Amino acid sequence: MAKKYYDITNLKNTDAEWLMLLGQRANGKSYQVKKTAIEDGLKGIKFVYLRRWKADLKESYVTDYFADMPVSKLTKKKYERIVAKAGRIYLVGSETVKTARTEKEVEVKLEIGRYCALNESERYKSQVFKGYGNIIYEEFITDDVYLVDEPRLLQQFVSTVFRLQKGKVYLVGNTLTRVCPYFHEWCLEGVLKQKQGTIEIYHYHIEDGSTVNIAVEYCSNTNNENTMFFGQAAKQIITGEWDVKEVPKLPRLQYEYDMIYELLVQYQSFKFVVQLLVEPKEGGIICYVYPHTKKRKILRVITDVFSDSPYISSKLDIDKKPERLIAKCIRLDKICYSDNLTGSDFKKVLAQMNI
Numbered sequence: 001m002a003k004k005y006y007d008i009t010n011l012k013n014t015d016a017e018w019l020m021l022l023g024q025r026a027n028g029k030s031y032q033v034k035k036t037a038i039e040d041g042l043k044g045i046k047f048v049y050l051r052r053w054k055a056d057l058k059e060s061y062v063t064d065y066f067a068d069m070p071v072s073k074l075t076k077k078k079y080e081r082i083v084a085k086a087g088r089i090y091l092v093g094s095e096t097v098k099t100a101r102t103e104k105e106v107e108v109k110l111e112i113g114r115y116c117a118l119n120e121s122e123r124y125k126s127q128v129f130k131g132y133g134n135i136i137y138e139e140f141i142t143d144d145v146y147l148v149d150e151p152r153l154l155q156q157f158v159s160t161v162f163r164l165q166k167g168k169v170y171l172v173g174n175t176l177t178r179v180c181p182y183f184h185e186w187c188l189e190g191v192l193k194q195k196q197g198t199i200e201i202y203h204y205h206i207e208d209g210s211t212v213n214i215a216v217e218y219c220s221n222t223n224n225e226n227t228m229f230f231g232q233a234a235k236q237i238i239t240g241e242w243d244v245k246e247v248p249k250l251p252r253l254q255y256e257y258d259m260i261y262e263l264l265v266q267y268q269s270f271k272f273v274v275q276l277l278v279e280p281k282e283g284g285i286i287c288y289v290y291p292h293t294k295k296r297k298i299l300r301v302i303t304d305v306f307s308d309s310p311y312i313s314s315k316l317d318i319d320k321k322p323e324r325l326i327a328k329c330i331r332l333d334k335i336c337y338s339d340n341l342t343g344s345d346f347k348k349v350l351a352q353m354n355i
Contacts, residue, residue: 022218118137132167
């Protein structure tokens with residue numbers, strides 16, 4: 001089956017201000033967003049290419065990011081390539097200049113955008129972004145660390161760029177992990193159950209009577225035929241499914257163990273039951289983690305939400321032996337999970353909460 005690349009038309013037709021593109025690598029998401037930004041740039045609507053860290057914005061990196069653009073075709077041969085220089089992005093070409101005696105080729109260029117780092121958003125607040133109407137935030141989903149209060153920082157940066165005008169913000173991400181602060185902070189928990197090939201639109205009603213719209217597209221599988229990938233990683237690379245890793249499962253049925261302690265780990269919309277189990281024969285200790293889906297209440301809760309309850313905190317209480325044992329199991333990675341997705345989500349939550 002021939003590979004079919006992503007088409008951004010349906011997402012743009014939603015007319016939302018915030019457009020989120022999720023899916024597999026190399027399916028054409030970034031290509032379509034870049035092409036849209038360049039087409040708008042030729043109409044005088046500039047764009048910001050945004051990354052989380054300044055280290056990702058070397059001139060060569062930014063230039064390479066646009067290397068696949070058909071610049072000559074888009075500009076009707078007026079420009080030939082895109083170049084990043086000193087924080088600016090240019091369309092670059094050449095033209096022949098004739099004089100009375102000679103003719104020579106001179107470089108011509110058109111500034112169509114800038115590249116900025118979100119972790120340096122403070123330094124842009126006093127700057128003027130005249131004529132800017134698009135922002136491309138690439139790789140907004142990360143396996144690594146997010147900035148502190150990142151969704152709020154992004155909105156503040158968008159305010160700096162657009163000021164009193166409206167524009168478009170494109171958030172482009174691969175389906176690396178479902179534990180993402182944007183899904184929680186912007187009430188996009190439906191993303192976790194969204195089906196491939198669909199677009200969901202979220203509406204936020206503002207006090208002044210206006211509405212902000214966020215359109216989320218979980219891009220269809222584009223029939224990646226590259227057969228060099230294997231294992232769990234292949235599912236995300238080839239099909240665009242959420243990236244999950246192989247994790248240990250209980251070697252016996254759950255009821256065969258004695259449960260001596262349990263607690264609830266809650267982070268954003270994720271809830272996990274963590275049980276401390278005793279192996280039936282060897283008598284060893286093991287942790288077992290599975291999603292909390294029942295209504296039964298678990299008194300002891302570890303959460304990122306502040307509470308003055310003595311049973312709720314953000315850390316394990318190592319003065320209590322069972323929780324000290326759970327901490328040891330986590331440190332030694334003696335944890336089993338109900339399934340791979342639960343294990344992948346829980347490991348990411350542990351990294352974010354640092355419990």
